[in-house]
Amino acid sequence: MQVLYQRCAAIDVGKDEIAIALRTPGDGPQGRTTIKRTYKTFYGVLKEAARWLTGQGVTHVAMEATGIYSMPVYHAMIEHGRFEQVLVCNPGHVKNVPGRKTDYADAEWLAQLLECGLLNASFIPTAQVKAARDVLRYRTKVVQQRTSEIQRLGAVLQDAGIKLDSVASSIATVSGRRMIEALIDGERRGAMLAELSLGKMRAKIPDLSMALEGRFDDHHALMCRLHLEHLDLLDEMIAKLDAQVEEMMVPFRVTRELLTSIPGVGPMAAAQIIGEIGVSPHEFFATAAKLAAWSGLAPGNHESAGKRKSGRRRHGNQHLQPVLVEAAWAAVRHTGYLRSLYHRHVMKNGGYRSGVAKKKAIVTVAHAMIVIIWHVLATGRPYHELGEDYFTTRKDPEKEAEKLIAKLEALGHKVTLEPAAA
Template sequence: MDVLIDRVAGLDVHRDTVVAAVRVGGRGGGRRGEVRTFATTGAGLTRLAGWLSEQRVSLVGMESTGVYWKPVYYMLEDSFECWLLNAQHMHNVPGRKTDVTDAAWIAQLLEHSLVRPSFVPPKPIRALRDLTRHRRTTIEDRTRAVQRLEKVMRDCGIKLTSVASELLGKSGRVMIEAMLAGEEDPEVLADLARRWLRVKIPQLREALAGRPLADHQKLLVRQLLAQIDLCDTAVAELDRKVEVMLAPFVDLVGRVMTIPGVAQRTAQCLIAEAGMDMGRFPTAAHLASWAGICPGNHASGGKARSGRSRQGSTWLRTALTEAAHAAAQTRGTPIWPRTTPRSGAAVASRKPWGRSATTF
């Protein structure tokens, strides 16, 4: 095969070491290679960058191994053209699996241009992505803490969520704080309800007529409330930071929010995951394929078989799924037009048992 890129380096990255294989043009039109191993510490990666500069490498490729590739990529991206490669595109010959052969194989694929680079967003988008992902994990941690808190309450026979829509609304939080202070009378606790929940005071009295919180349960409740408050503070701080980072692109955020089902936080997540430069994706179909939200192609012998979706970004898939569910419940959009029935027949056609595919 023809050599399309003269000076390349293939990196086999691990937690503590990185094996670098350099392939350059030799005498008589041949190719020569050299392999060295470096530590993944800051000093080791500096030596790696210096050696690649001495070899005048123009392209560096590495496999996306967990999170181990990130410090190597970030160290080299300012000095070299770096390609992050999909591991599924680089299968080697079985029985030839070593760190040295893997690095040399990556270098050979690069010099013949047999692989394509994966999308790695620029530094500002990566910083935004770190914040939006941490925000989502913090919200998930808060949700788990609320679920554990409700479990403690139900262990005592307190069925607050059977009456109130949420456990930690303004009324629920005041009631829980009163329980921690030692209040046990269901009538007194129910009378702490606020606003519209006061119309349900009789139901609240029955729901709060459980066993008093034991000492160990009070300890659990205090710690869970502190964890929830900490998550709320962290999410608020992350929201402020994300808004500051996206302040120069407020128009772009507004345009993304015109998509049915996409609110401000979802728009921020979509920008953080897919970036702002859509020129990286030739068409919308390419973006959908990269995100892993379109069916795969699997045809053999003239028969089309079920094709799994490719493994895309879990964070982007989650955001798009949430947006799709929200859009499905939004009226007056191209997805679900707002229609006004004009006759009884039209009303009947909207019923699940009388609706056809053309009247949806």
């Protein structure tokens, strides 16, 4: 194959050591020579490696994405080397030749692919976006921990025979907290506990009185106290993270406002989307379809011998997908194009009695939303609502009438059409 980059290097990244294969013109096979070196992964040593590669006249550097271990190497190359391009590549696209599994063999194979221009870079966000991404992903983890802690608290109450969640919509409410605190403090009378309810829950006092009588003892009180203290700590952490997110989103205010013009996308979802794809996804993903495929929301394409084998989606970005699916559920509650798209695909996939049909339809809506996001950010214009009648107005009335007549005739009916009175 034709060599495009005369002086290039590839790096096999490990936790404690990197292996570098440098490809240059020489007297080896096909007029190429490979120089190999190893370096420790201490950041000062990585800077030395970047300077050595620069001194060798290297123009392009590639490495496989290995999670947190590849990032210090990437930043050392970017900040302390003078290269035209530093690529972080998807390991699934650059698998080594079987039977040659060593660090040097990996690096040399990667270098050979690089010199022929056969590698594609993965999306690497800017430093500001990456910082926001880290905070937002951690916030998601803390929120998930809070949900798990509420479930553990509910399990303790169930063990004590307290059926609060059978009457109340959630135990994590102000009324629920007051009742649990009273249980911990020694109150065991269901009627007295029920009187602590507030607002709309007071209409359920008769049921609450029965639900709050159980076998709650000191052991349950200790566990509930610990769970409540942990919930308070998690709430405090979430509040701090929310404040930090708002501060980090100040430079992206315009982009955030564009995203929140899309139905179902709130301020926090917009921040999470920015953290995952940046503010200019069109600069890396040439089309909306490529962004959708990268996110894992586009249908798969596996066809052989004229037969479609599978339409399964790729894994994609596992942090972005839940955000878009949640936003899609919010979007379909509002009248508009996305709601119409959801209903259309529910019927297409089996109807409203099928849970699978609803799940497939909501993924279709999430896919539509990532396409909309690409166009909104690429054009810099807010979302334009197409309307709930978008699909019906696009239909040809004559063709639609022919289809309906054919269906009725197939059922044994004779159809005669008459123009409607003016």
